[in-house]
Amino acid sequence: MEFIRATHINFMGVRRIAYVLSLVLVAISLGSIFFRGLNYGVDFAGGTLLQFRFGREVTTEELRNVLGTFGLAKSVIQRFSPNEVVIRTTKLSQEDQSRLSALLKEQFGSAELLRIEDVGPAVGADLRRMGIIALLVAVGGILAYVAFRFEFRPAVTSILALAHDGLTVLGMISLLQREFTIPILAAILTILGYSINDSIVVMDRVRENLAGRKRSEELEEVVNRSINEVLSRTINTALTTALPVFSLFFLGGKMLQDFALAILAGLAVGTYSSIFVVSALWVDWEKRSPRRR
Numbered sequence: 001m002e003f004i005r006a007t008h009i010n011f012m013g014v015r016r017i018a019y020v021l022s023l024v025l026v027a028i029s030l031g032s033i034f035f036r037g038l039n040y041g042v043d044f045a046g047g048t049l050l051q052f053r054f055g056r057e058v059t060t061e062e063l064r065n066v067l068g069t070f071g072l073a074k075s076v077i078q079r080f081s082p083n084e085v086v087i088r089t090t091k092l093s094q095e096d097q098s099r100l101s102a103l104l105k106e107q108f109g110s111a112e113l114l115r116i117e118d119v120g121p122a123v124g125a126d127l128r129r130m131g132i133i134a135l136l137v138a139v140g141g142i143l144a145y146v147a148f149r150f151e152f153r154p155a156v157t158s159i160l161a162l163a164h165d166g167l168t169v170l171g172m173i174s175l176l177q178r179e180f181t182i183p184i185l186a187a188i189l190t191i192l193g194y195s196i197n198d199s200i201v202v203m204d205r206v207r208e209n210l211a212g213r214k215r216s217e218e219l220e221e222v223v224n225r226s227i228n229e230v231l232s233r234t235i236n237t238a239l240t241t242a243l244p245v246f247s248l249f250f251l252g253g254k255m256l257q258d259f260a261l262a263i264l265a266g267l268a269v270g271t272y273s274s275i276f277v278v279s280a281l282w283v284d285w286e287k288r289s290p291r292r293r
Contacts, residue, residue, distance in 0.1 A: 007228050011275060012220040012283060018276035022164055025269075029171020036174050041088075041181035042076065048092040049117040050100070055110030057082040066107050070100055074179065084114075091118070135166075138189055142196050157281040158199045161273040165195045168269045169262055183259040191266030194241070198234060198274035205230050206279060219286055223279045231275075238271045 042049075060077050063085065067075050075089035092100065097116065104111035139162060147155035166188055173180055205226040213222055242264060249260035 007231055008224075009228060009231075010224055011227050012224050012280060015276060015280035015283070018272075018280060022273075022277060025168045025171070026164060028175070029167045032171050032174040033167075036177065038170075038174050038180040039177045041179040041184075042090065044180060045090075046118075047088060047090045048097070049115070050087045050089070050092075050097065050113060051080075051115035052085055052087065052101075052104060053112045053114055054083045054085075054104075054108050056108065058085070058108055060085075062108075063087070066104060070103060072100075076181070086115075134185070134189065138192060142192065146196065146200065153285055154199075154203045154278070154282055157278045157285070158196060158203070160281060161199055161277040162192050162195055164273050164277055165191055165266060165269050169265050172265050173258075173262065178258045178261070181258070183256075184262050187259050187262035187266065190263065191270055194266065195270035195273060198237070198270055199278045201230050201233065202227060202274050202279055203282070206282075219283050223283055227275055227279060234271060234274065238267050242267050 041047075060079065063077055064073055064075075067073055067077075067087070067089070072087075072089045075087050078086040078088070080086065097113075101111060101113050139159065142162065143155055143159050146158050169188055169191060173184060178184070206223055209222050209226050209229075245260050245263045245267070248256050249264065252260060
């Protein structure tokens with residue numbers, strides 16, 4: 001990565017273009033969330049949980065193929081043992097539950113229904129509320145930490161970058177109509193942590209370089225130098241994190257694909273925002289309202 005370490009890219013020179021790109025991404029995301037909405041999974045929208053024990057080992061793909069003929073291909077399948085699984089699906093009536101049990105018995109010879117649970121809309125609404133609270137607590141904690149670690153202005157620009165990253169990933173989930181489930185919420189919280197870590201690395205180097213700044217050196221030059229100095233670390237971290245997530249996406253099965261997709265999108269947008277959003281907003285804020293140092 002010697003080439004990356006030797007770069008002298010003028011990131012701040014294209015920050016206006018980055019602003020336009022970010023505004024477009026956020027506008028598309030908000031538009032999709034408001035007009036298309038989120039495709040809530042069973043955890044949030046309510047549904048039915050069924051636990052089956054089969055007479056032989058049944059693979060996830062075999063089960064999903066059978067569920068597909070019943071119109072339930074997107075159901076969540078959780079394996080307890082080679083022949084015991086839990087199926088989380090949309091709300092099923094008693095008649096549909098009986099038909100599904102009969103279909104599974106027909107396909108696999110034996111399918112003992114061990115447990116049935118209905119997740120009502122009230123439970124789903126409570127989970128949505130707790131998810132929002134978890135998100136707000138995480139963002140509040142990050143804001144307090146960054147404000148304590150640095151100053152108020154870097155903390156504010158970091159939170160704006162987090163909002164940018166979270167909305168972009170949420171908008172992608174909405175646009176593609178992927179199911180919004182507990183794992184997707186966990187992915188978004190993971191993305192926020194990754195993004196703030198990247199932002200702290202960049203702003204920490206900016207702070208170090210500001211201490212030795214020459215009188216003739218502009219803020220843009222200090223920030224450009226700082227980003228170029230940590231660029232190899234930023235790219236290496238993103239790539240090494242993306243490699244196992246790519247494995248999850250292609251080899252982890254359908255249950256992990258949406259989670260891996262959200263993480264991959266978050267890695268890309270988080271790396272972008274730590275370079276073009278956090279520091280760029282801070283530069284423009286400092287230039288419009290300079291402070292005595």
